[in-house]
Amino acid sequence: MTFPQELAGRLAQAIINLNGPGRYVHWGFIQISVANLVVIALMIVVFVAAILVPFPRRSGGGR
Amino acid sequence: MLQLRRKGARRFRPDRDVEEWHGRYVPYDIIKEFVAAFLVVLLITLGLAIVLSSPDVPPVTLKSWSLRAPLDFAQTAVTELAGTSPTATYGPPYNSTPGVSQTIGPVSLESLLGVHHPINTALDDVIDPLRTLPSDPALASAIRRYTAATAKAQTGWTDAYGSALVHARFAAGKLVTRPGDYGPVAEMIGALTTMARSGALDGALVSSKQFYGTDYTKPLLFLADGTYLANLAAAQHLHGTQWGMMNETGNFPGQSWLWLYTFWYQIPPFTTSTNADALVWAIMVVLTVLLALVPFLPGVRSIPRKVRIYRLIWRRHYRSLAGGAGGAV
Amino acid sequence: MNADSDGSDTGVQADLPEDEGQWSARLRRAAVNALPPGRLLPDRQPAYVASWIYVFGALTLAALAIVVLSGMVLAIEGPTWWHLSRVGLFVNSMHMWSVELFFFFMVVHLWGKFFMAAWRGRRRATWITGVLAFVVSIAAAFTGYLSQQNFDSQWIGTQAKDGINATGAGAFFNVLNFGQMLVWHVLLLPLVVGFVVVVHVLLVRRHGVVPPFAPDPGDLVAPEVVASAADRSVTR
Numbered sequence: 001m002t003f004p005q006e007l008a009g010r011l012a013q014a015i016i017n018l019n020g021p022g023r024y025v026h027w028g029f030i031q032i033s034v035a036n037l038v039v040i041a042l043m044i045v046v047f048v049a050a051i052l053v054p055f056p057r058r059s060g061g062g063r
Numbered sequence: 064m065l066q067l068r069r070k071g072a073r074r075f076r077p078d079r080d081v082e083e084w085h086g087r088y089v090p091y092d093i094i095k096e097f098v099a100a101f102l103v104v105l106l107i108t109l110g111l112a113i114v115l116s117s118p119d120v121p122p123v124t125l126k127s128w129s130l131r132a133p134l135d136f137a138q139t140a141v142t143e144l145a146g147t148s149p150t151a152t153y154g155p156p157y158n159s160t161p162g163v164s165q166t167i168g169p170v171s172l173e174s175l176l177g178v179h180h181p182i183n184t185a186l187d188d189v190i191d192p193l194r195t196l197p198s199d200p201a202l203a204s205a206i207r208r209y210t211a212a213t214a215k216a217q218t219g220w221t222d223a224y225g226s227a228l229v230h231a232r233f234a235a236g237k238l239v240t241r242p243g244d245y246g247p248v249a250e251m252i253g254a255l256t257t258m259a260r261s262g263a264l265d266g267a268l269v270s271s272k273q274f275y276g277t278d279y280t281k282p283l284l285f286l287a288d289g290t291y292l293a294n295l296a297a298a299q300h301l302h303g304t305q306w307g308m309m310n311e312t313g314n315f316p317g318q319s320w321l322w323l324y325t326f327w328y329q330i331p332p333f334t335t336s337t338n339a340d341a342l343v344w345a346i347m348v349v350l351t352v353l354l355a356l357v358p359f360l361p362g363v364r365s366i367p368r369k370v371r372i373y374r375l376i377w378r379r380h381y382r383s384l385a386g387g388a389g390g391a392v
Numbered sequence: 393m394n395a396d397s398d399g400s401d402t403g404v405q406a407d408l409p410e411d412e413g414q415w416s417a418r419l420r421r422a423a424v425n426a427l428p429p430g431r432l433l434p435d436r437q438p439a440y441v442a443s444w445i446y447v448f449g450a451l452t453l454a455a456l457a458i459v460v461l462s463g464m465v466l467a468i469e470g471p472t473w474w475h476l477s478r479v480g481l482f483v484n485s486m487h488m489w490s491v492e493l494f495f496f497f498m499v500v501h502l503w504g505k506f507f508m509a510a511w512r513g514r515r516r517a518t519w520i521t522g523v524l525a526f527v528v529s530i531a532a533a534f535t536g537y538l539s540q541q542n543f544d545s546q547w548i549g550t551q552a553k554d555g556i557n558a559t560g561a562g563a564f565f566n567v568l569n570f571g572q573m574l575v576w577h578v579l580l581l582p583l584v585v586g587f588v589v590v591v592h593v594l595l596v597r598r599h600g601v602v603p604p605f606a607p608d609p610g611d612l613v614a615p616e617v618v619a620s621a622a623d624r625s626v627t628r
Binding site: 042049050051 | 443
Binding site for chain 3: 079287312359
């Protein structure tokens with residue numbers, strides 16, 4: 001195997017193994033996987049951050 | 064000075080119209096922005112792929128099913144032969160069982176489009192695959208006896224054998240049931256189970272019409288009629304009642320964007336309705352169209368102006384207006 | 393030389409009167425009028441575009457580019473490769489995570505555009521094509537999940553068939569037919585997604601980024617005027 005192939009092959013093994021029994025959150029009739037909950041929570045966090053985090057001012061762009 | 068309104072001039076509605084910008088512009092490099100976005104997303108994707116990889120749970124085959132759960136396989140095979148399985152009684156597009164199509168009110172789109180993928184489960188799943196086996200006089204004679212019998216006799220045999228299988232054992236590669244009048248059915252199902260356990264049934268169902276098969280309808284429907292596949296799915300929280308449409312195997316994120324589609328299956332009346340699939344599709348089509356038409360929906364299109372999140376998004380612009388010039392240069 | 397509206401050479405000559413009616417000339421004129429080069433590839437933008445929320449459209453497009461590129465590598469090797477090769481599994485991981493990021497960024501972009509009421513000022517087609525892009529992307533992702541040739545695709549197919557059959561579409565769209573789902577996923581739906589996305593982006597370039605809502609009355613008064621008015625009211 002050439003070097004890039006070997007490197008890519010090593011990369012294919014996950015550092016954190018997500019295979020294995022899934023974890024779920026039950027809240028009333030809502031059942032959601034921890035993974036999906038993390039994704040949705042991140043979307044909300046990122047949305048709020050995108051609105052609140054100051055955007056860099058353009059230098060030399062006038063007042 | 065009296066200003067005459069132009070004929071047909073529209074009233075300004077703040078949720079539909081906007082004063083176009085005549086103010087200040089700042090330098091902006093659109094290509095550089097896209098290249099930066101591309102590199103950022105590439106790095107994030109590489110990171111996720113390296114750290115977390117992706118799932119690949121191997122498929123179930125008729126071979127693995129019949130090796131691990133031979134009784135469930137045999138019980139399903141009897142229902143295919145008898146024409147009582149979910150596939151056999153599905154209706155369009157697989158067959159024309161009356162009265163089972165889903166409806167929305169008086170309309171059944173399913174029935175209107177008809178039987179486009181005809182499947183006769185007795186022939187396709189049991190008899191035709193058995194006929195591909197190398198000549199076995201006992202089996203050949205059993206098949207002839209079954210196909211020549213009356214419907215009443217066939218039903219008698221399949222009912223009896225189906226009941227017997229509930230209390231059967233699997234020992235030394237054979238189905239062991241209590242003695243009974245099963246006609247040729249015991250021989251046929253026994254042979255089919257052996258065929259499945261050898262792997263030959265997988266191939267037979269895919270290539271039944273031609274050498275190069277890419278259509279897995281028959282083996283997949285056969286698999287889905289049993290409980291083995293369904294039990295594996297339940298363990299992975301993939302069932303409809305488990306919000307499974309959103310989920311992926313293992314701990315991987317799935318399709319969270321399907322949350323609203325799967326939501327309806329969790330609440331009455333959809334939890335018990337036989338028309339749930341058709342009704343949920345209809346609801347989602349309506350909601351999707353409404354989402355596309357938000358700009359035209361009074362009330363909904365006013366939400367952004369009333370909720371005032373825009374004050375945060377454009378706060379620098381609003382602060383720049385004080386000092387009188389309105390931001391224009 | 394025949395010049396465009398921004399002075400650049402159009403590179404063609406339309407000297408003869410009858411050339412004006414040509415389909416090619418008419419299409420070129422309509423395209424250049426709708427999207428002159430300075431609008432198609434701008435070098436400036438309105439000063440009010442000053443928030444991180446604005447980058448999510450570009451992030452969505454970037455994620456889509458990686459979905460397509462990783463998908464092309466999977467296509468080069470064929471649908472079985474990623475099950476058998478560690479390099480293939482890695483490329484599949486790139487494809488899967490870029491899809492997750494694509495929907496992630498698209499949803500944040502949708503929320504931002506909703507709260508900006510970005511359809512205002514005759515930008516309704518931009519909104520509509522955005523929703524259409526969302527829906528078609530879901531269909532494209534769906535056929536991808538069906539093409540995995542593993543347990544997940546078996547389950548998704550045998551379950552989804554009920555919903556699709558209930559609409560009658562199962563007569564011609566068979567989710568259990570791997571061959572059909574693969575070519576829809578690799579050829580037909582990417583073309584549709586690509587087309588809708590291009591129209592959406594060109595509409596954004598044509599109509600520009602939506603201006604802010606009208607200011608509140610208090611925005612137009614300088615802070616020092618407010619402060620001195622308060623002082624006067626106290627001393628009186």
